[in-house]
Amino acid sequence: MIFTIHSPPRILFGRGKAALAADEALAFGPRGVVVHGAQAGRAEWLIAALRARGAEVLTLAAPREPLLEDLTAATTAARDHRPDWVLSLGGGAAIDLGKALAAMIPAPGDALDHLEGVGRGLPLTAAPLPFLALPTTAGTGAEVTKNAVIGLRDHGLKISLRDDRMIARVAIVDPALTDGCPRDVTLASGLDAVTQVIEPWLSVKATPYSDAIAAAAIRPGLEALKRLMQAEDPDARDRLAWVSLSGGLALANSGLGAVHGLAGVIGGRIAAPHGAICGALLGPVLAMNRELTGGTARERVDQVCATIADMLGGTAQDAPARLQGWACDQGLPDLRALGVDPAHHDAIAGAALGSSSMKGNPVLPSLVSVRHALAQA
Structure with missing residues (x-):
């Protein structure tokens, strides 16, 4: 019987746990990127909490399941911000984009160097930034997986950017975020x-x-x-x-x-x-x-x-x-x-x-x- 267990170092589960998100993120440094879904208003409470604690926050939207061009644009914007961490608040699309973004910001090349199948499939040479995930839907479980799914419109495919180090440092699953x-x-x-x-x-x-x-x-x-x-x-x-x-x-x-x-x-x-x-x-x-x-x-x-x-x-x-x-x-x-x-x-x-x-x-x-x-x- 031989197997390996992959999971985040910290998983916080339960109603009210989302209130800990700002402190958890700031433990990795004062500069961060918050990736949210199509409705930015759902992330306002978190952005306000981070800024109240002195964080310098760049916000990015994930209004759809991420395409390669979305990841490329987000990476360019985020690299200019020089973040210490990336946090996603949203459904699977926001979590996948944030997870891929945390991997690509320190990477010397672009995403196609590392995407499976269509890309070169090369391993990441630089460790991803610390990534934190707060899901607002109960579905994909992407907050605890080691890959991000990216769409390639020209090829009609959805493929993965994958690395064991892409697993979130902190996954906060607060069911109250899914209410309604x-x-x-x-x-x-x-x-x-x-x-x-x-x-x-x-x-x-x-x-x-x-x-x-x-x-x-x-x-x-x-x-x-x-x-x-x-x-x-x-x-x-x-x-x-x-x-x-x-x-x-x-x-x-x-x-x-x-x-x-x-x-x-x-x-x-x-x-x-x-x-x-x-x-x-x-x-x-x-x-x-x-x-x-x-x-x-x-x-x-x-x-x-x-x-x-x-x-x-x-x-x-x-x-x-x-x-x-x-x-x-x-x-x-x-x-x-x-x-x-x-x-x-x-x-x-x-x-x-x-x-x-x-x-x-x-x-x-x-x-x-x-x-x-x-x-x-």
Whole structure:
């Protein structure tokens, strides 16, 4: 039994913990960059707290899932500021941009030197700046992962900038920051959180550590998301935030699977929320894996399906379809509605089969099986 555990040195979890963010950041120095989402107003309290303590703060927006040109522009602006640290307050887009920014500010070259696949894939030669993350959605778990996902519009791809040192020095998960999150965002990001505890549990790269974190979070994630689709519920927000954090820790240590293998390709082609893409794919990919796997892998898929059946009725066999139907009933769009042209299914399936996430899937599916899952989604 040999494995490595990757996680931030400090994780602060619980309501009220966000109030500690300014002091945590200033422990690394007086000059910083705050990356926020599209609505700058949500970060005003933090920026004010930092400046009240004498910090010199540059603010940058991440209004969309970051593209290479966004990272390049942000890096140029941030280097001129000469920061001691970078802090992201927002959803997965803001956290990914901030994480990549912390890596690129000290780097002698540009991002294409280090991006996987399309770029040169070179290791970082300079240590990233200290990075702090405060998620405002419960979904990606990016606050505890060692990579940042960057879109390349010209190539129709989303690929990673990755380094063990990119993990946040401090991750602050305060579920109060997710209170009142819009219902559609809660649904999409929540399905991503659930996917990110299911896929590490099914992954061929699973470890005892990732198993312990992921398996225990599947049912609470489904329960919390179901409750939040009925009404705002602080306890359900707390639980979903924990599931999201658990998913980030699990995937950082075991990888993902076919859902994210496909979502990475699709996300590079269309401007649709990552969580919505994952949510549309989860049921069909579970059905595909249940059909193709055997032995221990099939037992794990069946355990997931049995949990879904307990929540939504029916049997383990029809659980993937029930999950897909429930998500649709809650307002989740399918892939066609998100902008995926069925004429592109072959190309998407082919590209996804070569993705890093697909290597964690419990079975390497055929092109025909992946294409069928896309059609079902």
